[in-house]
Amino acid sequence: MDFHSWLLPTIFVLFFSCIMIWKKSSMRTSNLNLPPSPPRLPIIGNLHQVISNSLHRRFWKMSQTYGPIMLLHFGSQPFIMISSSELAAEALKTHDNILSTRPYSRTLERLSYNYMDVVFSPYGEHWKLMRKVLVTEFLGSKRTKFFKRVQDAELKNLLDSLAYGTVVNFDDIIKNLVVDIVCKITVGKSYREVKFRGTTLEEMLDEFIILFMGSFSEIYPKYGWILEDLSGFTRRLDKHMKNYDGFLEMILDEHIDHTSDDEKDLIDACRSSMTRDEIKGLITNVFNGAIDTTSTTTVWAMSEIVKNPKVLQKLQDEIRSCSRGKSQLDESDIANMTYLKLVVKETLRMHAPPPMLITRECVSPIQIGGYDILPGTRVLINSWGIGRDPRVWTNPNKFNPERFENQVVGKFDMIPFGGGRRSCPGFNFSTSAIEIFLANLLYNIDWKLPNEMMNKDLDMTEEGSLFIVRKTPLCLIPSKHNWEV
Numbered sequence: 001m002d003f004h005s006w007l008l009p010t011i012f013v014l015f016f017s018c019i020m021i022w023k024k025s026s027m028r029t030s031n032l033n034l035p036p037s038p039p040r041l042p043i044i045g046n047l048h049q050v051i052s053n054s055l056h057r058r059f060w061k062m063s064q065t066y067g068p069i070m071l072l073h074f075g076s077q078p079f080i081m082i083s084s085s086e087l088a089a090e091a092l093k094t095h096d097n098i099l100s101t102r103p104y105s106r107t108l109e110r111l112s113y114n115y116m117d118v119v120f121s122p123y124g125e126h127w128k129l130m131r132k133v134l135v136t137e138f139l140g141s142k143r144t145k146f147f148k149r150v151q152d153a154e155l156k157n158l159l160d161s162l163a164y165g166t167v168v169n170f171d172d173i174i175k176n177l178v179v180d181i182v183c184k185i186t187v188g189k190s191y192r193e194v195k196f197r198g199t200t201l202e203e204m205l206d207e208f209i210i211l212f213m214g215s216f217s218e219i220y221p222k223y224g225w226i227l228e229d230l231s232g233f234t235r236r237l238d239k240h241m242k243n244y245d246g247f248l249e250m251i252l253d254e255h256i257d258h259t260s261d262d263e264k265d266l267i268d269a270c271r272s273s274m275t276r277d278e279i280k281g282l283i284t285n286v287f288n289g290a291i292d293t294t295s296t297t298t299v300w301a302m303s304e305i306v307k308n309p310k311v312l313q314k315l316q317d318e319i320r321s322c323s324r325g326k327s328q329l330d331e332s333d334i335a336n337m338t339y340l341k342l343v344v345k346e347t348l349r350m351h352a353p354p355p356m357l358i359t360r361e362c363v364s365p366i367q368i369g370g371y372d373i374l375p376g377t378r379v380l381i382n383s384w385g386i387g388r389d390p391r392v393w394t395n396p397n398k399f400n401p402e403r404f405e406n407q408v409v410g411k412f413d414m415i416p417f418g419g420g421r422r423s424c425p426g427f428n429f430s431t432s433a434i435e436i437f438l439a440n441l442l443y444n445i446d447w448k449l450p451n452e453m454m455n456k457d458l459d460m461t462e463e464g465s466l467f468i469v470r471k472t473p474l475c476l477i478p479s480k481h482n483w484e485v
């Protein structure tokens with residue numbers, strides 16, 4: 001049968017199934033106190049109201065009308081959207097045990113090696129074990145020495161090879177730095193420039209995001225697969241997984257095993273206790289979890305620093321007075337740089353790259369903000385909106401690291417790394433990497449904008465929905481700092 005002869009019966013089945021589900025669910029929910037909800041259409045639910053190239057801003061705007069907890073339907077699937085620190089605390093603290101699982105999706109099952117990973121794995125014994133291995137064997141103190149050695153060596157390469165006096169694309173140099181570091185500590189060597197069947201690692205990670213965002217089975221759990229098969233999505237997913245799996249198989253085959261704790265990467269740390277798919281799931285989590293988040297946050301931090309000359313001056317004064325006469329700074333140098341830490345914190349408040357936490361699923365009836373939440377409802381938390389909530393933050397769109405000197409910040413007033421048992425285990429790794437990158441890039445180097453552009457005119461337009469990046473790359477001219485003036 002060709003595509004067109006499938007299409008009509010498929011639409012017919014989908015339409016009537018959705019009407020039935022809709023009728024049944026409205027009868028079931030009439031006695032409940034459900035969160036406010038914008039009017040929705042059959043089949044697509046509220047999808048037409050949220051289509052936007054800046055989803056987090058759209059949700060934030062809707063929350064101004066419907067309140068800090070909204071019930072939305074994407075396709076046939078109910079979601080609640082939380083947009084305040086108080087309700088985030090209820091979800092991530094009070095009801096953490098009920099909201100700790102991730103929803104099932106056919107696409108994520110494939111992308112996560114059958115849920116052998118940490119990020120998408122349902123809450124349970126397997127997730128606990130995998131997370132424990134990631135935290136203790138990879139992100140824990142056992143690996144600190146090895147990580148620092150790799151980080152210092154890669155930073156040295158960057159500082160030595162920087163094209164002083166010419167325009168550099170800051171996004172590119174930071175992304176390359178982070179990819180090299182993350183590859184070396186995870187799989188033993190950098191695969192940044194390797195092409196596997198014509199595709200680079202970076203392109204495969206971008207494809208992962210596209211497939212993750214574009215899955216119909218997320219919003220039509222029962223029938224989404226039909227649309228995925230008909231639209232060519234399943235073929236695209238098959239092609240990606242074949243390619244990506246081949247790439248990881250090559251990495252595992254090429255891997256040179258290390259036995260000393262000072263040299264062990266993620267593969268060494270897991271090889272003896274895990275299956276091949278579990279190791280591939282974990283590598284995927286580290287590649288996806290660490291690369292874009294750490295590099296994008298560093299680029300946003302540098303953008304805000306350059307845009308705000310007072311911050312730049314104060315930060316460089318601190319960095320340069322804490323240490324003098326060195327070619328490169330290390331962890332011990334940055335330990336006392338208090339303003340640097342505030343700059344990174346303020347960047348994470350305003351520009352945490354994932355604007356929303358990873359979707360959770362409610363497994364038992366609960367109440368949030370006095371509203372009933374039914375099992376099966378998916379929970380989204382707008383961490384971008386919470387970090388810019390004017391009820392909590394004075395002048396929320398102003399980059400002002402000093403605000404943390406005067407304000408007591410509640411645990412859920414900013415949640416760039418999420419909260420509760422599914423919170424991000426890479427928090428320490430990323431914040432200390434970003435601090436050390438910035439300290440070194442601002443220590444011996446001065447930066448200016450090209451074409452005599454005024455700092456205040458630097459464009460800060462955002463792009464993206466799953467990861468918020470700069471719309472235009474950050475282009476800067478580095479020059480060696482003259483210590484005599």
Ligand code: HEM
Pocket residue numbers: 118119120131285286289290291293294297352353354356357358359416417418419420421422423424425426427429430431
């Ligand atoms: C600036 C850097 C980073 C940011 C902003 C960030 C943000 C997040 C967020 C928002 C979540 C979801 C938390 C939730 O649902 O409550 C998350 C989960 C996760 N992140 Fe990160 N992340 C960063 C760096 C890293 C790094 C460096 C790694 C690994 C080396 C990592 C690995 C993970 C994993 C494995 C999870 C899933 C945890 C679970 O489901 O149990 N992340 N991250």
